[in-house]
Amino acid sequence: MPSPGPTRRGLLGAAGALLLSACTGRPAPTAPQPGGHAAIFDLSFTETHRYRPVHVVAPGFVAEEHRALGAVRDVTRSGSTPAAPFAAVEVDLVRPGGVLVAGLSTEDGDRVLATCHTDTGLVTLEVRAGGRTRTLRRRTADLAGVRTFGFAVCENQVTALVRTGEGWRPLVTERRKVAARVDLRDPATLARHAYTWGVRSGTAELGDVRAGLFGMTGLRDPHLVQHADGTPYVEDGKAFLTWTCAGLGFFQQAHWGVFTLDLADPTRLEQVAQLYSRRDGLLLGDHAGQLVRDGDRWLVATSSWGDFGAPRPGVHVRHLSSTADLLRGVHLLETERTALPTDVGSWDPGFTRVDGRWRLGFVESPSQDPFDFHPALAATDAADPFGGLVRVGAATDLHQCEGPVLARVGERCWFLASDGDARHYPVFDLAMRRVGRLDAPYPTNIPHPQLLPHPDGGWWLVTFDGTPFDRRVMGYGGHGDVVVMSNR
Numbered sequence: 001m002p003s004p005g006p007t008r009r010g011l012l013g014a015a016g017a018l019l020l021s022a023c024t025g026r027p028a029p030t031a032p033q034p035g036g037h038a039a040i041f042d043l044s045f046t047e048t049h050r051y052r053p054v055h056v057v058a059p060g061f062v063a064e065e066h067r068a069l070g071a072v073r074d075v076t077r078s079g080s081t082p083a084a085p086f087a088a089v090e091v092d093l094v095r096p097g098g099v100l101v102a103g104l105s106t107e108d109g110d111r112v113l114a115t116c117h118t119d120t121g122l123v124t125l126e127v128r129a130g131g132r133t134r135t136l137r138r139r140t141a142d143l144a145g146v147r148t149f150g151f152a153v154c155e156n157q158v159t160a161l162v163r164t165g166e167g168w169r170p171l172v173t174e175r176r177k178v179a180a181r182v183d184l185r186d187p188a189t190l191a192r193h194a195y196t197w198g199v200r201s202g203t204a205e206l207g208d209v210r211a212g213l214f215g216m217t218g219l220r221d222p223h224l225v226q227h228a229d230g231t232p233y234v235e236d237g238k239a240f241l242t243w244t245c246a247g248l249g250f251f252q253q254a255h256w257g258v259f260t261l262d263l264a265d266p267t268r269l270e271q272v273a274q275l276y277s278r279r280d281g282l283l284l285g286d287h288a289g290q291l292v293r294d295g296d297r298w299l300v301a302t303s304s305w306g307d308f309g310a311p312r313p314g315v316h317v318r319h320l321s322s323t324a325d326l327l328r329g330v331h332l333l334e335t336e337r338t339a340l341p342t343d344v345g346s347w348d349p350g351f352t353r354v355d356g357r358w359r360l361g362f363v364e365s366p367s368q369d370p371f372d373f374h375p376a377l378a379a380t381d382a383a384d385p386f387g388g389l390v391r392v393g394a395a396t397d398l399h400q401c402e403g404p405v406l407a408r409v410g411e412r413c414w415f416l417a418s419d420g421d422a423r424h425y426p427v428f429d430l431a432m433r434r435v436g437r438l439d440a441p442y443p444t445n446i447p448h449p450q451l452l453p454h455p456d457g458g459w460w461l462v463t464f465d466g467t468p469f470d471r472r473v474m475g476y477g478g479h480g481d482v483v484v485m486s487n488r
Helices: 006-025 035-042 187-192
Strands: 046-051 055-066 070-072 074-075 087-094 099-105 111-117 122-129 132-140 147-152 159-163 167-174 196-202 204-216 221-225 236-244 255-262 267-281 282-284 286-296 297-303 317-322 329-333 345-354 357-366 371-380 391-392 401-409 410-417 426-430 434-437 450-453 459-464 480-487
Touching: 035 204, 035 401, 035 410, 046 267, 055 087, 055 159, 055 267, 074 267, 087 099, 087 286, 087 357, 111 159, 111 196, 122 159, 122 167, 122 480, 132 167, 132 286, 132 345, 132 401, 147 317, 187 282, 221 401, 236 286, 236 450, 255 286, 297 401, 317 345, 345 401, 357 401, 357 410, 371 410, 391 434, 401 450
Parallel strands: 267 329, 286 345
Antiparallel strands: 046 480, 055 204, 070 204, 074 196, 087 147, 087 204, 099 111, 099 196, 111 122, 122 132, 147 159, 159 167, 221 236, 236 255, 255 267, 267 282, 286 297, 297 317, 345 357, 357 371, 371 391, 401 410, 410 426, 426 434, 450 459, 459 480
16 A cells, blocks of 8 residues: 655644744754654644633632621631632621721731722731831722622732622732731741731621632643653543643742542633642742652652842752642642753643653753843753653744643654744654644744643643733733633
8 A cells, every 4th residue: 555645734843944944044944754654644624612710719729718797896816727829808898887808817917918998999918016006008909899809928928809790809919028027938038927807997798708729710731641651641521731820919929729520521721739839948839840650659740940149140940759639729839840951941840751751841051141042952861850861852933932732643752832923833753853834723922732632532722821910010920811722
């Protein structure tokens, strides 16, 4: 039987590689071969689903819930403290009165609170520490239609929010002044602060109150939870992925989570685990990495975004091995720095064992001010993917390219990335030769090309975009619509 001719996508892959060679002066890589080797270039994606998860208190991670409280005229301090400085309180308002209070407080009166004067609309952020109470931020807001008053802390950034029929809206936020007075990243300090809510100086009729770990203002950086050979980790028809939970603030205010995606309905996305990092004496929200199942252990790689910026410039990859059930519950990960074959910044690690050898992709960044970054690939023959890594190559001619993903399609494993300058997804082979690009829409920001095989034989591309969460108040960092594309 004659061998099949080249596919249309294979020809596009070869043509793309030749065009890149002409534009960059780099040698043209070998064109993808027909049949199974060109399967990735037979995929053509269209957007089929888009949605925006926003939760102040994360569903499934509620520590305290009280129904229909009725008339309230005092403040309650619960017996629950958050596991990490990513926490929130929601107070449903039935009839206004007095000053609403939501936040964290200690037995001896220290506190980090959001308050709302229901008669005037004055909203404040209040901190008491060292025997002194300070109002750090204030704003007068229109409370018409407000159903819920909310408090959230992400790292040391505190935000007051309200929810109407149109969803959550941040009113006022502050980090620098909060961090100067109390560091909630310190485990001993955080352990003193319990969830707090109620009413001062009057009486209000309250509905439900919920307190627990913070959810997200959006999602980004999806990475498939997988077995060592790249096979998706699936239970009961649901694939597992890690996502960065966008926080109320910049990179330090985000954290990491594990989610299930229903393979019968990609809009059914449920968070099942919260992952934080405990390192350098602090509780942090390191994120942007991957979980891989290898035998009876979980291999974990993440990025040190949790303390990015002064006084700790730069970012690097970290890792650990664990036998705990990281797909469920709340975990404080104790990671160590990964010895990558690079002497510059790094993030977005992902790894797969191919033909008995571990391949680890990451972003290499010679500068974070201004940002300059590109994908790189390393490999090791060691039993552990984080030891003995040697450099395979890097696309150093790219300068706004991240989101590397190792994806097995057809008979081969490919190294994918996302080029924010060219607005497409370059495809590399495992020798780091560029062989083409994915045929897929490119949303805003730098969307990561996470491929997910579907049981019916088709493929999804799960990614995100740059739609912000009230950038006027919160600035950059809260972005992330979930975007799902399909080739079926």
